[in-house]
Amino acid sequence: MKRFIGFIKKEFYHIIRDKRSLFILLGMPIVQIILFGFAITNEINNVDIAILDHSKDVTTQEIINKIASSKYFSIKEYIANETEIERSFKKGKIKAVLIFEKDFSKKLTKENNASIQIITDASDPNTANTISNYINSILRNYQQQINKNIHLAYQINPNTKMIFNPELKSVFMFVPGVMTIILMLVSAMMTSISISREKEFGTMEVLLVSPLKPFQVIIGKVVPYILLSIFNATVIVLLSILVFEMPIEGSLLFLVAENILFIITSLSLGILISTVSENQQKAMMISLVTLMLPTIILSGFIFPISSMPWILQAITNIIPAKWFVIILKGIMLKGVGISYLWKETLILIGMTLFFIMLSIKKYKIRLE
Amino acid sequence: MESQNVIQVQSLTKKFGDFTAVDAISFEVKKGEIFGFLGANGAGKTTAMKMLIGISMPTSGEAIVAGFDVYKNRDNIKRNIGYMSQKFALYDDLTVKENITFFGGIYGLKKNQIKEKTTQLINDLALQEVANKLVGSLPLGWKQKIAFSVALLHNPKIVFLDEPTGGVDPITRRQFWEMIYQTANTGTTIFVTTHYMDEAEYCNRVSIMVNGKIEALDTPKKLKEKYNATNMNDVFLKLARSPSLTLPKGNGTHTEN
Numbered sequence: 023m024k025r026f027i028g029f030i031k032k033e034f035y036h037i038i039r040d041k042r043s044l045f046i047l048l049g050m051p052i053v054q055i056i057l058f059g060f061a062i063t064n065e066i067n068n069v070d071i072a073i074l075d076h077s078k079d080v081t082t083q084e085i086i087n088k089i090a091s092s093k094y095f096s097i098k099e100y101i102a103n104e105t106e107i108e109r110s111f112k113k114g115k116i117k118a119v120l121i122f123e124k125d126f127s128k129k130l131t132k133e134n135n136a137s138i139q140i141i142t143d144a145s146d147p148n149t150a151n152t153i154s155n156y157i158n159s160i161l162r163n164y165q166q167q168i169n170k171n172i173h174l175a176y177q178i179n180p181n182t183k184m185i186f187n188p189e190l191k192s193v194f195m196f197v198p199g200v201m202t203i204i205l206m207l208v209s210a211m212m213t214s215i216s217i218s219r220e221k222e223f224g225t226m227e228v229l230l231v232s233p234l235k236p237f238q239v240i241i242g243k244v245v246p247y248i249l250l251s252i253f254n255a256t257v258i259v260l261l262s263i264l265v266f267e268m269p270i271e272g273s274l275l276f277l278v279a280e281n282i283l284f285i286i287t288s289l290s291l292g293i294l295i296s297t298v299s300e301n302q303q304k305a306m307m308i309s310l311v312t313l314m315l316p317t318i319i320l321s322g323f324i325f326p327i328s329s330m331p332w333i334l335q336a337i338t339n340i341i342p343a344k345w346f347v348i349i350l351k352g353i354m355l356k357g358v359g360i361s362y363l364w365k366e367t368l369i370l371i372g373m374t375l376f377f378i379m380l381s382i383k384k385y386k387i388r389l390e
Numbered sequence: 391m392e393s394q395n396v397i398q399v400q401s402l403t404k405k406f407g408d409f410t411a412v413d414a415i416s417f418e419v420k421k422g423e424i425f426g427f428l429g430a431n432g433a434g435k436t437t438a439m440k441m442l443i444g445i446s447m448p449t450s451g452e453a454i455v456a457g458f459d460v461y462k463n464r465d466n467i468k469r470n471i472g473y474m475s476q477k478f479a480l481y482d483d484l485t486v487k488e489n490i491t492f493f494g495g496i497y498g499l500k501k502n503q504i505k506e507k508t509t510q511l512i513n514d515l516a517l518q519e520v521a522n523k524l525v526g527s528l529p530l531g532w533k534q535k536i537a538f539s540v541a542l543l544h545n546p547k548i549v550f551l552d553e554p555t556g557g558v559d560p561i562t563r564r565q566f567w568e569m570i571y572q573t574a575n576t577g578t579t580i581f582v583t584t585h586y587m588d589e590a591e592y593c594n595r596v597s598i599m600v601n602g603k604i605e606a607l608d609t610p611k612k613l614k615e616k617y618n619a620t621n622m623n624d625v626f627l628k629l630a631r632s633p634s635l636t637l638p639k640g641n642g643t644h645t646e647n
Binding site for chain 2 (some may be wrong): 024025028029031032035036039040076170222223225226228229230231232234
């Protein structure tokens with residue numbers, strides 16, 4: 023046990039003294055989650071808009087209030103005439119301008135018809151589109167409100183309900199993905215690099231000549247990374263709860279258990295990779311190509327699997343990350359338990375056992 | 391006589407598929423001896439050494455190292471030997487002290503033993519100034535001496551040195567051999583591979599491996615007489631060039647005692 027603690031201490035010296043790996047290990051999860059949470063997002067939030075109100079009557083004021091009270095928009099300025107529109111856009115902050123025609127209220131009540139013009143900054147086409155959709159739906163909503171008492175002859179009321187992520191927050195979709203990537207990165211890639219480093223510098227040989235048994239050496243190498251992975255998973259969950267107000271619907275204990283399972287899966291992959299790579303460079307390349315890329319592209323976290331060609335869909339089945347993302351989404355967003363996720367869990371356990379057996383075999387061949 | 395032998399090897403063989411890397415070698419090494427294990431690259435000396443230090447299983451033959459069998463008792467062998475690889479493998483990102491603590495720890499030394507050893511080692515090698523510096527910042531010659539001392543931390547009966555002087559300047563090599571002599575004087579057996587033929591002259595006895603077989607084994611002096619050579623380099627060249635012609639095999643594979 024004492025030897026073991028010495029081993030882990032040494033492993034932590036390695037991690038702490040290598041600034042690059044320290045950043046990957048501790049900074050990466052935070053950077054990634056913040057990046058996906060704030061920067062890479064399809065939603066709009068507090069977009070600055072300007073108003074050009076030619077009528078300034080009760081109705082326009084009601085509409086403006088309705089828009090201002092939504093959290094999507096904040097009204098930055100009121101402009102007086104058309105010439106100011108362009109100046110307003112050019113200053114950069116304003117993403118949309120709303121123009122009410124003259125005598126808005128009067129026209130609406132007398133002629134049953136009044137116009138609003140929405141001008142959006144399409145230098146960012148996606149955002150422009152989303153903005154105009156949001157404003158349109160606010161206007162529709164207002165219209166329904168004032169038509170409440172009038173009964174139309176034929177009316178279809180589409181009643182859309184989004185479940186599991188009702189606010190369509192993209193960060194909720196990204197959290198399971200980021201978690202998967204980080205665990206892969208720390209458990210698989212960093213472990214394979216750190217083991218192959220011992221080989222590269224010849225210290226592995228010295229360790230194998232020592233009274234330590236080979237499996238003790240490997241356990242000593244991976245335990246620090248298990249601890250770091252658990253720490254990282256905790257940080258990600260905490261960040262998503264505290265910063266992004268993500269609800270964890272399912273059991274926290276089950277979430278922890280599944281996380282540990284996936285950490286072990288990744289570690290076994292990392293050990294497997296280290297058995298075939300004699301230096302750090304090779305370990306890193308193999309990890310990036312065989313683990314990171316498939317995890318990002320084929321796990322269904324960025325690109326939906328159902329819209330892939332069938333051959334790629336088939337390949338996704340052998341990517342452990344795919345099953346873990348399904349599990350995470352199940353627990354975090356749908357709040358389901360083992361009775362729904364037993365199949366995915368079994369697949370992960372099976373894969374893990376397979377990788378462990380394969381690495382033991384490879385490791386033995388190397389020793390003999 | 392038998393009890394004096396700390397290494398006893400009989401027809402030790404290692405095959406990789408069809409290729410015989412080590413072909414039925416036999417020799418003994420006595421306690422306190424400096425035993426030179428020579429051979430060209432690919433002659434099989436590293437493979438032979440790996441079997442003796444317990445990280446490679448022999449295909450056939452017998453070997454007793456420090457009193458233990460290489461088939462059944464590899465754990466005991468590992469506890470009783472020290473090993474220094476040609477890379478002077480210490481951890482570059484650990485300080486001198488941390489390296490000593492770590493390696494002392496994996497050999498099961500107690501805390502106060504490690505402390506004692508650390509102080510002794512730092513004084514012996516005059517490392518006071520750099521004891522808390524990262525090993526990576528030290529010159530190669532220093533790393534070599536530290537690596538050797540670390541291999542001796544647990545007072546092993548035999549130290550295996552795999553090309554311990556590679557890439558080091560002649561003066562440092564000289565100093566290093568003085569360390570080897572001092573260690574041998576305390577009764578520790580030194581088993582050293584090298585390809586510097588001048589170093590072979592420092593050994594008590596030398597074996598020369600060619601194509602997986604030991605073609606010659608004797609004191610440097612007797613080998614030079616036998617092959618009518620002025621130095622070990624000539625002996626080596628004569629053997630390596632025409633291994634099968636130089637002498638009858640029976641003579642080469644066994645020592646005279």
